[in-house]
Amino acid sequence: MAAHEPIDPRVRLAIAQWPDDAPRGAVTTFCAEHGISHKSFYELRNRVTVDGPAAVLEPRSRRPRSSPSKLSDQVKDQAVRVRAALEASGLDHGPISVHDKMAAMGLPQVPSTASLARIFRQAGVARLEPKKKPRSAWRRFVYPAPNACWQLDATEYVLTGGRTCVIFQLIDDHSRYAVASHVAWGETSEAAITVFDKAVAAHGVPQRLLSDNGAALNPSRRGHLGQLVAHVSSLGVQAITGKPHKPTTQGKNERFHQTLFRSLDKQPLANTLADLQAQVDAIDHLYNTARPHQGLPGRVTPTTAREATENAEAARSKPEEPFLLRPGGHQTLPARARADGPAHRARASGS
Numbered sequence: 001m002a003a004h005e006p007i008d009p010r011v012r013l014a015i016a017q018w019p020d021d022a023p024r025g026a027v028t029t030f031c032a033e034h035g036i037s038h039k040s041f042y043e044l045r046n047r048v049t050v051d052g053p054a055a056v057l058e059p060r061s062r063r064p065r066s067s068p069s070k071l072s073d074q075v076k077d078q079a080v081r082v083r084a085a086l087e088a089s090g091l092d093h094g095p096i097s098v099h100d101k102m103a104a105m106g107l108p109q110v111p112s113t114a115s116l117a118r119i120f121r122q123a124g125v126a127r128l129e130p131k132k133k134p135r136s137a138w139r140r141f142v143y144p145a146p147n148a149c150w151q152l153d154a155t156e157y158v159l160t161g162g163r164t165c166v167i168f169q170l171i172d173d174h175s176r177y178a179v180a181s182h183v184a185w186g187e188t189s190e191a192a193i194t195v196f197d198k199a200v201a202a203h204g205v206p207q208r209l210l211s212d213n214g215a216a217l218n219p220s221r222r223g224h225l226g227q228l229v230a231h232v233s234s235l236g237v238q239a240i241t242g243k244p245h246k247p248t249t250q251g252k253n254e255r256f257h258q259t260l261f262r263s264l265d266k267q268p269l270a271n272t273l274a275d276l277q278a279q280v281d282a283i284d285h286l287y288n289t290a291r292p293h294q295g296l297p298g299r300v301t302p303t304t305a306r307e308a309t310e311n312a313e314a315a316r317s318k319p320e321e322p323f324l325l326r327p328g329g330h331q332t333l334p335a336r337a338r339a340d341g342p343a344h345r346a347r348a349s350g351s
Contacts, residue, residue: 006059007036007044015044016053075109076119078102083125090263090283091291095120100292100299142174148312149173149208149240150199152217153253154187157264160271167280168195169256172203173210175306176252176293178284179203183277187216189227196232205314208238212250217241236315252295259287 011034031041044056082101086093095116102110111119120126143149154168168182168191180199184191196209209232211217218241219226229239242250263283270276292299300308 007040008034009057011036012044012056012058015041016048016056018045071109071111071115071119075111076123078107079111079116079119080123080125083120088266090266091286092259092262092294096294096299097292104292143208143312144174145309145312146172146174146177146306147204147206147314149210150179150206151250151253152192152196152209152211153250153257154192154214154216155257155260157183157261157276158269159273159276160269165273165276166191167260167276168192169253169260170195170199171253171256172206172302172306173252174309175302176256176295177302177306178256178288181277181280181284183273183280185273187214189216192216192228193231196228200235204311205235206237207312207315208240210240210242210250213241213244238315255295259283259291 014030027038027041031038047055079098079102082105083093083098086097086101091097095113098116099110099113117126149172150170151173152168152170154166157165157167159165166184166187168180168184168187169178170180171178180195180202182191182195182198184194200206209228211228213219213221215222215224215226216228217226218229218239220229220239221241221244232239260280260283263286264279267279270279288302291301293302293305296302296305
């Protein structure tokens with residue numbers, strides 16, 4: 001009989017009814033005929049003596065009496081409290097975020113992310129989400145070094161009284177580091193230039209600037225030279241865009257907007273642009289220095305990722321080129337920019 005194979009019920013019944021006056025050698029013969037060990041035979045005989053013949057007829061459960069890895073109610077409650085604290089602070093509070101936070105707190109027992117997901121479902125606090133593709137199906141592109149490419153995008157926000165404003169967010173593609181943010185009344189080229197210059201003053205000149213095709217950011221695909229494009233190009237920065245109606249190209253920045261809104265929703269509604277700017281700056285600092293980023297290897301902070309790799313070589317300024325004028329006096333792209341400009345290079349590189 002193979003190891004751990006259950007003993008046949010008929011054999012168990014014969015052992016339960018084994019006569020006390022069986023001849024010498026009968027046990028050895030019986031065990032050999034039925035393929036069981038002497039140890040199993042006498043264990044079952046002892047069970048007859050202690051628990052009665054009926055206790056021998058069914059195999060006992062192999063489940064251990066205690067499980068050292070079983071999560072206690074205290075650990076489960078602790079996990080739910082950590083999740084609630086992260087949510088109240090406007091931070092990501094899924095199983096991965098809770099796992100990293102509990103580990104950072106130095107707790108003696110930190111459940112796995114799968115266990116945390118099960119705990120949250122049982123506690124009724126998990127948010128139902130549509131089925132997602134597995135991570136193995138993702139196609140992720142990351143520039144090899146900080147300052148190789150920055151991503152710029154703007155999103156609307158509402159102040160007290162229903163007044164609408166715009167928040168510009170500028171992040172480093174490689175490290176996800178928030179290099180600058182700027183609050184303005186509208187999505188204008190002047191505001192876009194302001195946030196770009198703010199980031200350059202703090203972190204140097206990048207090699208590329210990725211944005212959408214908005215008129216205030218990069219209207220090159222429409223045949224116009226935007227003020228922001230002209231400004232960054234004078235510094236030697238390559239202005240590139242994603243394809244029209246393909247926001248996934250700027251997906252890192254789109255995801256950054258979610259983090260921003262989740263944090264702002266937990267704070268009092270700002271009265272002025274200055275109040276909102278202070279809130280956004282505080283969120284950027286927390287995002288950069290204290291929040292493990294799930295999109296980075298090892299789930300490190302953007303600051304750690306940025307400091308781990310040397311910055312890409314800064315772009316060099318280029319002499320300004322004369323603009324070409326359309327009939328009616330409208331400015332358009334320089335001849336070289338049209339032939340080998342940001343839009344052309346973006347298509348060639350697949351950006």
